[in-house]
Amino acid sequence: MVTLTRIYTRGGDGGETSLGDGRRVPKHDLRVEAYGTVDETNGVIGLARLHTSDEADAMLARIQNDLFDLGADLCTPEDGRKAEGALRIIEAQVVRLEAEIDTMNAALAPLTSFILPGGSAAAAWLHLARTVCRRAERVICALAAHEPVNEAAIRYVNRLSDHLFVLARHLNGNGAGDVLWVPGGTR
Numbered sequence: 001m002v003t004l005t006r007i008y009t010r011g012g013d014g015g016e017t018s019l020g021d022g023r024r025v026p027k028h029d030l031r032v033e034a035y036g037t038v039d040e041t042n043g044v045i046g047l048a049r050l051h052t053s054d055e056a057d058a059m060l061a062r063i064q065n066d067l068f069d070l071g072a073d074l075c076t077p078e079d080g081r082k083a084e085g086a087l088r089i090i091e092a093q094v095v096r097l098e099a100e101i102d103t104m105n106a107a108l109a110p111l112t113s114f115i116l117p118g119g120s121a122a123a124a125w126l127h128l129a130r131t132v133c134r135r136a137e138r139v140i141c142a143l144a145a146h147e148p149v150n151e152a153a154i155r156y157v158n159r160l161s162d163h164l165f166v167l168a169r170h171l172n173g174n175g176a177g178d179v180l181w182v183p184g185g186t187r
Contacts, residue, residue: 020076020086030143035074037136038157042067044132045164048125056122056171059100063160066093070153074140078148089153097159104170113180115165119172126168133161 011017016024017032025032042064049060069087076086117127137157143149169175 020072021080021082023080030139031074034139034143035071037139038067038071041129041132041136044125044129048122048129051122056167070156073150073153078150088150089156091152094152094155094159097163101163101166104166108169108175116179116181118179119177123168123172126164130161130164133157133164137161
């Protein structure tokens with residue numbers, strides 16, 4: 001699907017970049033910010049994977065692949081000249097996240113407080129990934145307020161932040177190693 005023979009093209013030296021349909025936009029365009037923040041989420045997940053194994057690592061590997069799908073989706077405008085046949089996030093990807101969340105959450109004790117990022121290294125990185133994912137969601141929703149965006153993409157990124165939260169708790173000994181917020185505890 002993609003062949004890269006040169007990494008630098010000099011095409012962005014003037015502060016513009018190309019979208020998936022070839023249209024040139026400023027690098028600060030909301031669409032570029034949206035898929036750039038998705039890419040940032042993917043990078044943090046890669047750091048979390050340095051501390052995971054088995055099924056948790058397999059879930060995160062699938063998610064990283066999905067995030068490239070999401071980036072491709074966002075990079076190709078729904079109303080652009082290459083919209084037909086463009087790679088899009090589909091509902092099955094959202095449903096898979098929901099099923100994984102439900103499976104992991106079934107083993108977790110109910111929360112009695114908010115959770116501070118930490119516990120294990122994997123959980124700490126996943127909490128950071130979750131916050132970057134939430135920022136990506138805010139940018140995608142801002143973009144959707146101005147131009148068409150795949151609704152499944154918005155649902156996917158919303159569910160992903162929940163998934164990362166639940167997976168962090170799962171990797172913290174099913175919540176036993178969570179660091180709980182103590183309201184006013186440092187006064």
